[in-house]
Amino acid sequence: MTEPTATAHVRKRLVPCRECSESDLSQRARWAGGETLATSLMAKALANPDLVSLAAGFIDQDTLPVEPTRRAMEAIWSNPVRARAALQYGTTIGHLPLRKILMERLLAADGQTARRMNVSTDQIVVTAGSNELLYLVSDTILDPGDIVLCAAPSYFVFLGTLANLGVRAVGVEADEQGIVPEAVEEELERRRAARELHRVKAIYVISYYDNPSSVTVPAERRAALVDIAKRYSNGNRIRVIEDTAYRELRYWGEDVPSIRSFDPEGNTVVMAGSFSKSFSPGVRVGWGVLPPDLVEPVLSQKGNIDFGSPNFSQYLVWTLLEQSLFDDHVATVREGYRRKIAATLEAADEFLAPIDGVEWIHPTGGLYVWLRLPESVDTGLSGPLFDRAVREGVLYVPGVYCYPTESPRVPKNMIRLSFGVPCRDDIRRGIEALARAIHQVL
């Protein structure tokens, strides 16, 4: 097996440590190795402490849930039986009362019943963040050389997970409503013609307030994606991996039923959820709803790695949900982000809209604004804009990192801005600085 194909912009630099030569490392370590985007951006931020970072997808520092967490901890400590259980090992699949609440909440959000959705707590797995779930599922269903269809653009950490496994991430056209089902079907036909259809194992979709594009996939497309995955599953099964990390961060508009709710047998969709964006990434609790045939294989992998995600965090989240502390907190967080996104869009209207060729998708949730600059502007780390932006005082994520390695087209003029961390004044300062930098390169 050769190294998975990778376009130059995302190929990571392999930096073997002094003690071990490259050949001492496993193939997977070599696929995974090198300096990551986060490391490069972090280094810039550390070297320039006055920089406004509109890069990191972190959450708002001021609304981190200190008080709800303290109250939930008190509730745990006031009950010695619960406290001791929380401090003990748990099960690989996760704490049953937490899994029950997760299932009830999912059914309520989707307006479904367990029977109609063919789901039970046996299919709900708790993980250390949803990244662990995404990794475990990928490791369970994908071999090196397999193909996952991803929206172009997509969540770059998951693209890294696929690279780590030697899996080919193939980009599919996405528009203001997310991944385009017709384009998925065309890509599957292309793979069929190339006798590669059997290598396509999954379609990855961030169904709510996508990272980086902030779009939400509408109901008709959700149904169409499940239908396509089923129709093209001949011999090998094509799963839809539904990533719902931002579902709770809705600022305007109505919620949409999950893609999983369009898969009543529950054999096609793998759903991943997270408490990182809605509550706290430090707690590291994520979860998944697995098709019945994947439960055992995923748990076998998980057991070999962690035999249970941190039990204490699971008790904490369970208590937060049980006592409505979570829901009260989410309402506060939404309000805070609604103000921040308004500040972001206001600053964009004032400073970016007057620049010819600058446009963006208007987000209704999530943490990101996906900006298109004039085609002549290369936003990459070694392009002319990035250093000027840093000198003017702002950091952003260059769009190229969000494109799957095999994308039909990788535009160089895209930027992901995140409004999660900076305060409203800094957001304004950062966008003004970005506009100055763009003017300079034009």
Ligand SMILES: Cc1ncc(COP(=O)(O)O)c(C=O)c1O
């Ligand atoms: C789309 C998406 N999925 C999953 C995650 C992973 O979150 P966690 O592992 O903290 O649950 C993130 C984090 O940024 C994300 O943006």
